[in-house]
Amino acid sequence: MESLIKVRGLTKIYRTDGQEVVALRDVDLDIVQGEFTALAGPSGSGKSTLLHLIGGLDHPTSGEIWLEGRRIDRLDHNALAQIRLHKIGYVFQAFNLIPVLTALENAAFVLELQGVPRAAREQRARRALADLGMTGFEARRPNQLSGGQQQRVAVARALAEEPQLILADEPTANLDGATGIALIDEMRRLNREHGVTFVVASHDPRMLERVNRIVRLEDGRIVAS
Amino acid sequence: MKALARLAWRNVWRHRRRTILLILVVAYAAFTIVFYWGFIDGYAESVLSAQARFVGAPVLVMTQMYRDDPDPEHALPDLSFVLSLRRDGRVRAVAPRLEFPALIRSAYAAESVLARGIDPEHEGATSAVPARLVEGRMLRAPGELVLGRGLAGRIDVRLGERAVVDTAGPAGPQAAGLILVGLVETGVPQVDDRAALVHLDDARRLTGTHTATALALDVARGAEDAVAEALRPLLPTGVAAYGPTEMLGDIGRDLEANRISSIPIAFLFALVAAASVTSTATVSVIERTRELGMIAALGLAPARLARVVMLESVITSLIGWAVGLAAGYATLAVLARVNVLGAAFHSYVGAFEALPLTGEIYAAVDPIYALYASMTVFVAGALAALIPAQRVRRLQPARAMRME
Numbered sequence: 001m002e003s004l005i006k007v008r009g010l011t012k013i014y015r016t017d018g019q020e021v022v023a024l025r026d027v028d029l030d031i032v033q034g035e036f037t038a039l040a041g042p043s044g045s046g047k048s049t050l051l052h053l054i055g056g057l058d059h060p061t062s063g064e065i066w067l068e069g070r071r072i073d074r075l076d077h078n079a080l081a082q083i084r085l086h087k088i089g090y091v092f093q094a095f096n097l098i099p100v101l102t103a104l105e106n107a108a109f110v111l112e113l114q115g116v117p118r119a120a121r122e123q124r125a126r127r128a129l130a131d132l133g134m135t136g137f138e139a140r141r142p143n144q145l146s147g148g149q150q151q152r153v154a155v156a157r158a159l160a161e162e163p164q165l166i167l168a169d170e171p172t173a174n175l176d177g178a179t180g181i182a183l184i185d186e187m188r189r190l191n192r193e194h195g196v197t198f199v200v201a202s203h204d205p206r207m208l209e210r211v212n213r214i215v216r217l218e219d220g221r222i223v224a225s
Numbered sequence: 226m227k228a229l230a231r232l233a234w235r236n237v238w239r240h241r242r243r244t245i246l247l248i249l250v251v252a253y254a255a256f257t258i259v260f261y262w263g264f265i266d267g268y269a270e271s272v273l274s275a276q277a278r279f280v281g282a283p284v285l286v287m288t289q290m291y292r293d294d295p296d297p298e299h300a301l302p303d304l305s306f307v308l309s310l311r312r313d314g315r316v317r318a319v320a321p322r323l324e325f326p327a328l329i330r331s332a333y334a335a336e337s338v339l340a341r342g343i344d345p346e347h348e349g350a351t352s353a354v355p356a357r358l359v360e361g362r363m364l365r366a367p368g369e370l371v372l373g374r375g376l377a378g379r380i381d382v383r384l385g386e387r388a389v390v391d392t393a394g395p396a397g398p399q400a401a402g403l404i405l406v407g408l409v410e411t412g413v414p415q416v417d418d419r420a421a422l423v424h425l426d427d428a429r430r431l432t433g434t435h436t437a438t439a440l441a442l443d444v445a446r447g448a449e450d451a452v453a454e455a456l457r458p459l460l461p462t463g464v465a466a467y468g469p470t471e472m473l474g475d476i477g478r479d480l481e482a483n484r485i486s487s488i489p490i491a492f493l494f495a496l497v498a499a500a501s502v503t504s505t506a507t508v509s510v511i512e513r514t515r516e517l518g519m520i521a522a523l524g525l526a527p528a529r530l531a532r533v534v535m536l537e538s539v540i541t542s543l544i545g546w547a548v549g550l551a552a553g554y555a556t557l558a559v560l561a562r563v564n565v566l567g568a569a570f571h572s573y574v575g576a577f578e579a580l581p582l583t584g585e586i587y588a589a590v591d592p593i594y595a596l597y598a599s600m601t602v603f604v605a606g607a608l609a610a611l612i613p614a615q616r617v618r619r620l621q622p623a624r625a626m627r628m629e
Binding site for chain 1: 227228231232235236239516519520521522523524525526527528529621622623624626
């Protein structure tokens, strides 16, 4: 099967205050359509960096990143923004939602940027919120929602885009046990029912128990896949 | 674009206190500019108007020949048009004058002066001099004389004493002995050291002229030049009306020079306002770096994200601009009608000794101040929009989201 994501020889070095920190070293990785993959490893192992590079949020120091057969590691900021807008859904650990927008507006925000007509985007956003059990919370602002509810809205936003790929960075880190498990189960269901590819950076054992592939990183290298 | 506009609008009101502060800074800048120029122009107009009322009149009607060569020979040919001037709604009062060069002498000394024959009944409405009587009384009938205090002192003549006015009219040398009934003091050397007011009948008799060399008109403050211009087509051939700017060209040029020297100060206002708005807008962007990084990560291109930030500054600047203009023009409207500034200056001892003012300073109101204020706010708004936007344009989502 053709890889949705193909990474070859990926290296990322951060330079701060004259010092070099190697976040990723010569990483190779393939992820096919429909996989639910977890990037696991201790803090500083390079999980988030790999996720950010795959998602076009940063440029690698060297190496290649291919998405749907298109090389994206050399694209400029605007081209990467277009790819993020149309191909990838994001769920972050914190600061997930735009504080001045309601849950419905947040869920529909990316669709609005894509130019989807109002009626269609509201329908898709409402359906995504309903899928995540957020019916009745549409008019609330993020500060009127719990942490778990905010994460559900963030997932709904990613889902409403109907992307092929959702990247999630420690999505359960700030959630209590039951809420975290509920969110993971929801993501698994979306993966099964909609065929959405998930790549999740996490060291949450609850998450790692429920995915069908774990890529382990240590000191910027893949040690098990 | 609608999504970005909504985002910008709500971000503006997210931190109400900061937004209100920013609006107040912009409003203050706009208000200050409007007030500053309203005061500068109003002060200049007030000085010019006061000078005109001491030295001449708000509007003077005379023959063009008399303006070129002020000799009673070039007096107005007839006064038949006075009635139509009195009926004109823009003219509040008309007073005929007959000025002539004369030698005024007492028993001890003599001085050459430009004597002014006046109609005591109407002169007070067109001139500020009668109101500055410091001793005695104004003219009531022929045979009387009022002098500037400096002039009276130099020729050593006192109230109740006689002075002789000599002149050479078309009928040959003429002289009249007149009783000094009053002394005036205005602070204007041209009046205090040279004014010799005689009754119009005496002036006519001495010069052999039966009309007047000029008509002094009282018109609304601030409208002098415009009324003079508007009256010209209504006057007989060879006769024209002159406002203060034409009559007092040198003083007008001095005031214009002062106005130009005020421009650097206005520029500094603009700079301070721009710096305040820019720094506040930049802090607001720095505080939201993680959030902006998240929005960029969702796929909003850097240029579009920068547009959101620019829009926030534009919205704030526009509101501040409107508030500042409204407050500025409302203040000027009051100060243009009520003599608050004159009273305030009057409390500063010595202000009116140095300045030839009637004690009245009114603000000017001109739509051009809105343009000046707009230019200031535009500079402030542009800096406040472009500098933070430039920061956003360089934003790297991954790095921004890592920032604390």
